[in-house]
Amino acid sequence: MNTQTITAALNAVREQKPLVLNITNYVVMNNTANGLLAIGASPIMAHSRDELAEMMAFSGALVVNIGTPDRIWIERMLFAVELANFHCKPVVLDPVGCGASSLRTETSRRIAETANCLIIRGNASEIIALAGAGAGAETAANNKGVDALDASEAAVEAARYLVRHYGSSVVISGEADIIVTKDGEIRLYNGHVMMPFVTGMGCTLSALTGAFAAVGDTTGLAAAAVLGVAGEIAAEQSAGPGSLQLNLLDALYRLDAETLMRRLKLTPSN
């Protein structure tokens, strides 16, 4: 995938307006719905077993975010993943706080095991914790809470393990975003240091990843590129994280292919 494919994916989202079904956490429901609308997609938030089958039938992708988990919601998430499998739709897993509790670690793994077409989007600490001892690496997750304490590079080995073990793509987001697939790694150097001061920025990336997966990009690259560039444009205009949250939505809404290509910093470039 190169920069032209990324801009083509952006155009595809805006033209197809894919429906993205989200079972996500209470904290970020508003942000992620707004992020999806701003980029041109159509968000649906639903969690009742009584309607998930109907909703999944006409949705283009499923985003499962475990940020405020409990038993009832976890069962619904797994049910929704099975429905996505039945309809051959991609699933984005956001393992929020994976490693901070065994509930989150185990839930993330159950969802990852269940999904047939999977993209995992997490910060470095979450990716390392999700891989766990299986990664065979010396790395151990430092996460307490839901904020990353590890640099993205520290999670690459873990991500490679997840790619092999689950047949998934993995997006490690952080100061650098690293997209890990069976074909290797792509690194993105967009974004801004102020972004972690807005809650749910990673959750918004996961939601956008669902929109791009629905139009064919199951690597996670296009979403990371778009959010990285829009975030950096927004941060340049923002006095703090409050402004950033809204300027990001404006930047997503206004982002054009020319700006995206000009700003994009990725390696290997092509």
Added chain:
Amino acid sequence: MNTQTITAALNAVREQKPLVLNITNYVVMNNTANGLLAIGASPIMAHSRDELAEMMAFSGALVVNIGTPDRIWIERMLFAVELANFHCKPVVLDPVGCGASSLRTETSRRIAETANCLIIRGNASEIIALAGAGAGAETAANNKGVDALDASEAAVEAARYLVRHYGSSVVISGEADIIVTKDGEIRLYNGHVMMPFVTGMGCTLSALTGAFAAVGDTTGLAAAAVLGVAGEIAAEQSAGPGSLQLNLLDALYRLDAETLMRRLKLTPSN
């Protein structure tokens, strides 16, 4: 109702600061509470059977929004509607995603059947789906998900059916807002094309409809006029949907009678 009645209603909300009880969806709880505060009303969000009776006793109106439904919340919504009936308080129904799942369609109809003093506020697709075959029209809802795919005019026949069947008022919101009552239709041409890119804009209209119902406007007209004008003022100042969301709250807070009357575009005018 004419423009003077609308500005009188706005003054009444600001003077009486009506308490509006909301059982609403997780996505928009923050927006709708802020919308109510900005216009001068006092929002209460509650959903426990253990307190709804007490809360309804001193609230001026009930807003029921089915945006993230499940069985438990639906039972609580119906219970709250019965309490509103007991206290002779108006009920605003926001049938979010009606037609997108049978759960939403059936739930919307159960709530509409139950309420004695009812205002229905939905987009065209939702209104058509709520009326269903009963509308006796050739129209069929196009809704997938929660975003409208039909123009407001396409839902007028369905809205007339709902007015007859439930004895309600109906607000079809969209590019044009159409207020349908037993006395006919009023059309509003305020608002802005950017508004659907902010999640929960319709939900905010439903919440405001509750505030105006609490001070006596059970048609839905005053709320639609106020949100349409405030939304168009806000959009003129906004680079995108992120800015719009906050500028709308500022515009609601600052809206004066003179601006409202000058900007208002409605037919039949009088």
Added chain:
Amino acid sequence: MNTQTITAALNAVREQKPLVLNITNYVVMNNTANGLLAIGASPIMAHSRDELAEMMAFSGALVVNIGTPDRIWIERMLFAVELANFHCKPVVLDPVGCGASSLRTETSRRIAETANCLIIRGNASEIIALAGAGAGAETAANNKGVDALDASEAAVEAARYLVRHYGSSVVISGEADIIVTKDGEIRLYNGHVMMPFVTGMGCTLSALTGAFAAVGDTTGLAAAAVLGVAGEIAAEQSAGPGSLQLNLLDALYRLDAETLMRRLKLTPSN
């Protein structure tokens, strides 16, 4: 505690980045998480019994906010308070709407009874209702809904009762913020009249109170000082409550010790 101690507390939050565990209401989860991030702390939102023990073990404080209560969440709140006690961590109670329903009044009292190291942060109406007849004062709460109808001064006697009865600190927030401890009262005159037009402003204060408690200020003073000054800076830049909500996050993020000390209006001064 004087202004130097307050600025020292602000520095401590930014250096230690304390983890604050929140069981809070659906309306304000996003605001309060963003408020904590903006000031330099790390928010965790969790409510499952399956992970609260692990989460509490590494958190610096617990914030319990009863804004959208139901039986299940109330049990989890009490469970979390017991865990905080076990780990000798401070608990902030935000008794949202206390007095508006017996569920809220009783729940607030159960939580206050249970917590060993307690800070209560409420508006005047909530504090008066929480103390109830026990206050032995002539005061009776005027609260309907969740907005304060009493001035802060009217709640001082009730707050003194709570301090004696629960061994807690009490922050009465309002036009004046009054911090009541066993050592007497401190009054803060920062803030802005526009702040009550943003939903969850008090909830954000409670969340920040948790961050400051985690670094050693269990009076609630530092949080009230920081939010009061940041809120007044933000309001001066805001055309309405929509702008205020985001400018507040920017102001919290940018607040420096010099500005804080210069702006702070408190009595007794020292």
